[in-house]
Amino acid sequence: MPGLSDKFKNAATGRLNLAPETRLALTLMASIFSLIFSDGISLGILAAASAVYLVLEVRPKATIIVYIAFTVMATVAMISLKLLGLFMAAMKGQPLYAALFPFIRMSITLNTILPLAFNARLSDLASTMGRLKIPGLIRLPLIITVRFIPTFFNDLTQLREAVAIRFRRRGGFFFWLNNPVIAWRVFFMPLVVRLIRSADELAIAAELKGLSASTDFGDGRLMLKQADRVALSLATIGISLASIFGNLYA
Amino acid sequence: MLKVQSLSFTHASSQLPALTEANFELQPGQALMVTGPSGGGKSTLLSLLAGLAPGFLKGTMTGQILLEGRAPQNPADWAASVGLMTQNPESQFLAGSVSDELYLTLRCRGRTGPEASERVKERLATFKLESIADQSVFKLSEGQKQKVVLAALTALKPKVLLLDEPSANLDPQALVSLADILTLLLAEGLSLVIADHRLAWLRKVCGQVLVLNSGRTVYQGSWEPLEDNRFRDSLGLRAVTIPNQVTLPPAPSGAGPGVWADNLTFGYHKQPPVLKDLSVRVDYGQVTAVVGPSGRGKTTLARLLCGLEKPQQGAIYFDKADPHQAYGTVVLQNTDHQLYMPSALAEVALALNPGQRKIKSPESALEILRSYGLESLADRHPQSLSGGEKQRLAVAVGLARPGKLLVLDEPTSGLDGLNLKLMSQQITRAAENQTAVMVITHDPELVSLAADSIFELKAVEEQSIEAYNGPVNMLSSSKSEDRNFTVGP
Numbered sequence: 001m002p003g004l005s006d007k008f009k010n011a012a013t014g015r016l017n018l019a020p021e022t023r024l025a026l027t028l029m030a031s032i033f034s035l036i037f038s039d040g041i042s043l044g045i046l047a048a049a050s051a052v053y054l055v056l057e058v059r060p061k062a063t064i065i066v067y068i069a070f071t072v073m074a075t076v077a078m079i080s081l082k083l084l085g086l087f088m089a090a091m092k093g094q095p096l097y098a099a100l101f102p103f104i105r106m107s108i109t110l111n112t113i114l115p116l117a118f119n120a121r122l123s124d125l126a127s128t129m130g131r132l133k134i135p136g137l138i139r140l141p142l143i144i145t146v147r148f149i150p151t152f153f154n155d156l157t158q159l160r161e162a163v164a165i166r167f168r169r170r171g172g173f174f175f176w177l178n179n180p181v182i183a184w185r186v187f188f189m190p191l192v193v194r195l196i197r198s199a200d201e202l203a204i205a206a207e208l209k210g211l212s213a214s215t216d217f218g219d220g221r222l223m224l225k226q227a228d229r230v231a232l233s234l235a236t237i238g239i240s241l242a243s244i245f246g247n248l249y250a
Numbered sequence: 251m252l253k254v255q256s257l258s259f260t261h262a263s264s265q266l267p268a269l270t271e272a273n274f275e276l277q278p279g280q281a282l283m284v285t286g287p288s289g290g291g292k293s294t295l296l297s298l299l300a301g302l303a304p305g306f307l308k309g310t311m312t313g314q315i316l317l318e319g320r321a322p323q324n325p326a327d328w329a330a331s332v333g334l335m336t337q338n339p340e341s342q343f344l345a346g347s348v349s350d351e352l353y354l355t356l357r358c359r360g361r362t363g364p365e366a367s368e369r370v371k372e373r374l375a376t377f378k379l380e381s382i383a384d385q386s387v388f389k390l391s392e393g394q395k396q397k398v399v400l401a402a403l404t405a406l407k408p409k410v411l412l413l414d415e416p417s418a419n420l421d422p423q424a425l426v427s428l429a430d431i432l433t434l435l436l437a438e439g440l441s442l443v444i445a446d447h448r449l450a451w452l453r454k455v456c457g458q459v460l461v462l463n464s465g466r467t468v469y470q471g472s473w474e475p476l477e478d479n480r481f482r483d484s485l486g487l488r489a490v491t492i493p494n495q496v497t498l499p500p501a502p503s504g505a506g507p508g509v510w511a512d513n514l515t516f517g518y519h520k521q522p523p524v525l526k527d528l529s530v531r532v533d534y535g536q537v538t539a540v541v542g543p544s545g546r547g548k549t550t551l552a553r554l555l556c557g558l559e560k561p562q563q564g565a566i567y568f569d570k571a572d573p574h575q576a577y578g579t580v581v582l583q584n585t586d587h588q589l590y591m592p593s594a595l596a597e598v599a600l601a602l603n604p605g606q607r608k609i610k611s612p613e614s615a616l617e618i619l620r621s622y623g624l625e626s627l628a629d630r631h632p633q634s635l636s637g638g639e640k641q642r643l644a645v646a647v648g649l650a651r652p653g654k655l656l657v658l659d660e661p662t663s664g665l666d667g668l669n670l671k672l673m674s675q676q677i678t679r680a681a682e683n684q685t686a687v688m689v690i691t692h693d694p695e696l697v698s699l700a701a702d703s704i705f706e707l708k709a710v711e712e713q714s715i716e717a718y719n720g721p722v723n724m725l726s727s728s729k730s731e732d733r734n735f736t737v738g739p
Contacts, residue, residue, distance in 0.1 A: 121345065121346065121347075121350050122344060122345040122346060122350060122354055123345060123350050123353050123354040123357055126354065126357065126358075127357070143344070147344060147346075150346060150388070154388045155587070158584060158587045159587045161558050161582075161587075162582070162587040162588045164557075164558065165556050165558070165579070165580050165582070165588075166588065166651075182590075182600070185590045185591060185592075186590045189590050189633075190586060190587050190588075190589065190590055190633075193586065193633045194586055194587065197341075197586070198341075200306065201338075201341035201342075202341075202344065203306070204302065204306050204336075204341070204342075205341065205342045205343065205344045206344055207302075207305070207306070207325050207329065208300065208329060208333075208334055208342065209329065209344060209354070209355055209358045209359075210325075210326060210329030210330065210358045210359055211344070211358050
């Protein structure tokens, strides 16, 4: 972002100059308050604030891919809700936007976990958790979740390339339109298999490295810089505003 | 140091045991080579020795594994003593960049920050990885990935090191250097178990041999019986000696170029060029092998030829007489993303008749599967096949597609002797059918069996030469600095 001084932005990477502790704290704050808030206004403010953080931290291409997948999921959920309403009395009269709430909550967490996945060094993250005395049982799944995101993007890239090689000469979009079953298999089957395998492989990699067992990982002192203090203060202000406006207009 | 007693294992998804009554003992400084046909139980044995059962490897295990006289009780015990490199090195990365991967590995084992930083620098230098220290692990070549995992494992100085197919993606020069490093580690008291199909490079490293077939030990002892061709052929094993220099007879006259590239220059995302002023041509009716150390741009060349990348300078020309030729058929190394259908038969049938929902001409598809030794797996889901089986299926699919240009990236990595011969026969047959075949390979045995000409990809500053047809010394480069590893402390 032009205009942000070097105190706030890393000149080499173009990302915000935040400590891993700060990124982790922002993720935790966003996740917890996305569960606490139950009204649309509070959740909307939190989603908007976290989206600003995402835009400042993650490259647009990755953000767009994630949100396309997200929009597809939300649309399928709303259509399913409408269809269920036709057959189940209990589901009748449910407003469509009700199906959106879980997705808004998920998007808030996603907006803050993506910067963690793309910008924080995993060793820094592990050190931070060690310093905070987070037990291995929690540390391991957290690290694997964060690491899973770039793996997913890598799988998407490889799948796109494999499809491009194999089906390039088949008439492009119209080939897929004429062959929806093949299209479904080609795009989703390898992706599902890879997602399952990647999760397993990452867990094995972490276990082989001894990540769950390492107890004295975190050394050094917590050093929050000006950028970290500003980011945490803004996050606190954002959450407070979301709470106030949520109560005012509820 | 390591004692295995009556070790057996049956996968939860199978009735038949993957490993039956394995027994051996290794003292500090001793190395065991485990070989045998694909699916013989080698990887299962290594996974068990790394303590992955029952946590990750679901099934029933009987027998005992003793490390320094006692059975490890938990993952921490295993991780503290044993290092495992799996067949797919990418699956072992946890961090995002090369240096962070090494640093994280060391920190997990209790090294302080400064200690770990110092050791990372030393390992990067030893494995000649300095130039890619900050690179994303996803952007590395398969050979580079393997080197990073090895660098991380050896940095920890484990008591037992387990390597599953370490030669699969390493070039012959790198293997010589790796053998030197392993010999040094053995001298320091490490115990080593290496499962591999390529045997020749292990002769000076491993004193003991274990041959597994269908999970059973069919031979255990010294190297001598492996000298016998009939013994090796009966088990589908590879050669135990490979000549240093591969010299091919004069290439048969090709039926004109299927693809040719003029003065190609390419680099990734503002990085220095990987390929510079490179010219290469692949003729119809010929198998052209592309060889050279890891990271020289062999896979990049394949990506350019199939249109996944655009050259920054220069151009690629295809034979316009062939309507299917605009970009060739390429089979890349990672086959997981290239197989989609519910059965191996349907996969080949789709390649033969794209767009057909029902399997047409199953006989033709079955015939293709038969030629790759996959007939019995026709109804199996492609993603449930072993790595070697998936590799053969991906190549079968590649050859079933229309078009007369085929580029194969490391088609024999991880294949046993029998399947190596099968693969080379199919590649040769494709060339005989006037397909222009380019094979990117580190495998001297494949080059000897199938190649008509060799193109040696040199360092960027030397790439201005034309395609090279002639003898290539696969095991030693003319320049000493071309060696991939340096043997250090």
